[in-house]
Amino acid sequence: MLDPTPTGLRSGEPPLLQTIGLTKRYGDFLANDAIDIEIWPRQIHALLGENGAGKSTLVKTIYGLIQPSEGEMRWLGEKMVLSGPSEARARGIGMVFQHFSLFDNLTVAENVALGLDGKESFKDMSARLEEVSNVYGLPLDPKREVWQLSVGERQRIEIVRALMQDPKFLILDEPTAVLTPQEADQLFIVLDRLKAEGRAILYISHKLEEVKRLCDTATILRGGKKVATCNPQAETAASLARMMVGADIKEVKAAAGRHVTVPRLVVNDLCLEPDDPHGVRLAHISLELKGGEILGIAGVAGNGQDELFAALSGERLSPDPGTVVIDGQAAGHLSITQRRKLGAAFVPEERLGHGTAPRMKLSENALLTGHAASGMVNHGFINTAATLKAVDRTTETFDVRKAKRDPEAASLSGGNLQKFIVGREILRNPAVLVVSQPTWGVDAGAAAVIRQALLDLAAAGAAVLVTSQDLDELAEIADRIAVMFHGHLSAPMATADASREKLGLLMGGSSLEQKETAHAVSA
Numbered sequence: 001m002l003d004p005t006p007t008g009l010r011s012g013e014p015p016l017l018q019t020i021g022l023t024k025r026y027g028d029f030l031a032n033d034a035i036d037i038e039i040w041p042r043q044i045h046a047l048l049g050e051n052g053a054g055k056s057t058l059v060k061t062i063y064g065l066i067q068p069s070e071g072e073m074r075w076l077g078e079k080m081v082l083s084g085p086s087e088a089r090a091r092g093i094g095m096v097f098q099h100f101s102l103f104d105n106l107t108v109a110e111n112v113a114l115g116l117d118g119k120e121s122f123k124d125m126s127a128r129l130e131e132v133s134n135v136y137g138l139p140l141d142p143k144r145e146v147w148q149l150s151v152g153e154r155q156r157i158e159i160v161r162a163l164m165q166d167p168k169f170l171i172l173d174e175p176t177a178v179l180t181p182q183e184a185d186q187l188f189i190v191l192d193r194l195k196a197e198g199r200a201i202l203y204i205s206h207k208l209e210e211v212k213r214l215c216d217t218a219t220i221l222r223g224g225k226k227v228a229t230c231n232p233q234a235e236t237a238a239s240l241a242r243m244m245v246g247a248d249i250k251e252v253k254a255a256a257g258r259h260v261t262v263p264r265l266v267v268n269d270l271c272l273e274p275d276d277p278h279g280v281r282l283a284h285i286s287l288e289l290k291g292g293e294i295l296g297i298a299g300v301a302g303n304g305q306d307e308l309f310a311a312l313s314g315e316r317l318s319p320d321p322g323t324v325v326i327d328g329q330a331a332g333h334l335s336i337t338q339r340r341k342l343g344a345a346f347v348p349e350e351r352l353g354h355g356t357a358p359r360m361k362l363s364e365n366a367l368l369t370g371h372a373a374s375g376m377v378n379h380g381f382i383n384t385a386a387t388l389k390a391v392d393r394t395t396e397t398f399d400v401r402k403a404k405r406d407p408e409a410a411s412l413s414g415g416n417l418q419k420f421i422v423g424r425e426i427l428r429n430p431a432v433l434v435v436s437q438p439t440w441g442v443d444a445g446a447a448a449v450i451r452q453a454l455l456d457l458a459a460a461g462a463a464v465l466v467t468s469q470d471l472d473e474l475a476e477i478a479d480r481i482a483v484m485f486h487g488h489l490s491a492p493m494a495t496a497d498a499s500r501e502k503l504g505l506l507m508g509g510s511s512l513e514q515k516e517t518a519h520a521v522s523a
């Protein structure tokens with residue numbers, strides 16, 4: 001194994017941060033088991049591991065959010081005990097979380113102000129916010145309210161807020177999980193710049209190709225223990241995955257000769273005004289999805305995907321029932337529960353709050369979406385055993401790792417919660433599944449399990465609509481791909497014809513015809 005310590009840094013200088021035997025217990029469960037890690041300036045250090053391996057636990061300890069059960073941390077060689085994140089920030093440790101800690105009804109600037117230590121006036125802080133966001137090429141309008149922003153823009157707030165504290169060491173928890181390829185490229189430029197400025201970065205990601213491209217060293221956790229330190233550039237994505245999982249990852253395979261049947265989800269000329277002034281107007285959306293098919297919807301976040309999800313799921317009703325047809329029944333005017341009774345299932349993009357109620361147990365969450373169409377409620381009484389059985393089935397099939405049988409949703413690691421939500425809906429055997437970002441934050445092994453389950457669901461006759469910003473994911477599972485831009489949906493094309501370039505052009509709003517005409521004229 002290569003020595004990941006940059007040359008020249010060993011001569012007497014202590015690492016910026018060092019953990020020695022760092023351990024975190026939850027009851028009998030060891031979330032982190034005696035972890036030693038060294039963080040050096042001018043390095044992008046990857047922290048890799050399966051869902052539930054203990055990555056977030058480790059970085060939360062380093063950021064002072066949780067107290068270690070044993071072991072110690074050293075900052076520039078001196079013992080460091082943190083009573084909370086403000087102490088970590090005071091030393092120069094910044095963190096960008098996987099789940100955003102933003103208040104929806106406050107503006108960008110108000111949110112940033114709340115996360116800072118309040119030593120400057122609001123006006124000065126707003127000016128600095130604009131300056132930092134411009135310097136790093138992460139544009140933000142300080143006056144916009146957060147609920148109006150796409151997930152990618154929300155993440156930008158978190159990053160700018162962390163940069164405004166001028167950190168020496170920045171921790172990023174799965175920063176590209178919700179970004180488009182272009183947004184991710186922009187972020188990599190920012191990270192390279194931060195590294196060149198002499199800062200250290202700890203980078204959690206499940207995207208192994210991007211880790212190989214970006215990171216100088218990697219620490220790999222498995223089951224709460226450190227299992228390896230390596231130079232990711234000298235590894236392959238497959239060898240990194242093997243170290244994480246301890247075994248090879250199965251390939252996703254579509255069933256041969258999948259039977260395409262009748263239309264099960266039809267959208268007819270759906271036009272919908274947004275319910276907020278900055279939302280996206282859905283403009284004449286039509287699509288037809290047959291049983292046995294997977295249709296992928298690509299697009300930059302904030303182009304109407306959320307509005308389309310709301311119109312399909314029944315969170316927004318349409319005045320014309322015929323705009324959404326589920327299994328031959330006009331459903332545009334029906335509620336979520338009524339649509340579920342028709343055999344539809346929905347997985348929204350946001351896991352906490354939208355996909356699950358964070359403070360409720362998994363069984364209670366299973367009941368929230370499953371009560372309409374399964375045996376969880378008998379004559380008005382909740383069948384607790386049935387709700388627990390649903391949790392067990394999901395947990396076993398989708399390998400959801402958790403500390404006890406029926407924990408609160410919020411206690412699950414991000415990827416495990418996603419496996420739970422997607423699994424819960426797939427196991428209901430829906431006729432129609434509408435799913436947004438199915439593998440957001442999910443590790444490579446679990447992503448393969450979820451993608452395979454979507455393919456199997458289609459093979460069993462369901463119509464599956466997948467919205468994803470991950471073009472590789474769509475290429476792997478979708479039969480056809482359409483692109484959303486400014487509330488319009490392009491005509492779906494066969495996945496074999498959907499090159500990254502064609503999709504990228506549509507995602508940027510330029511029509512292919514225009515491009516071709518321009519080519520013809522200039523030729």
Ligand SMILES: Nc1ncnc2c1ncn2[C@@H]1O[C@H](COP(=O)(O)OP(=O)(O)OP(=O)(O)O)[C@@H](O)[C@H]1O
Pocket residue numbers: 026029031049050051052053054055056057058401402403411412413414415416441443
């Ligand atoms: N407050 C808590 N109470 C009980 N168990 C917890 C708590 N927080 C985390 N855990 C458990 O500790 C384990 C490690 O979780 P952690 O969030 O650190 O994993 P992770 O590697 O970051 O996973 P992911 O990639 O899914 O985000 C998980 O099994 C999780 O259920």
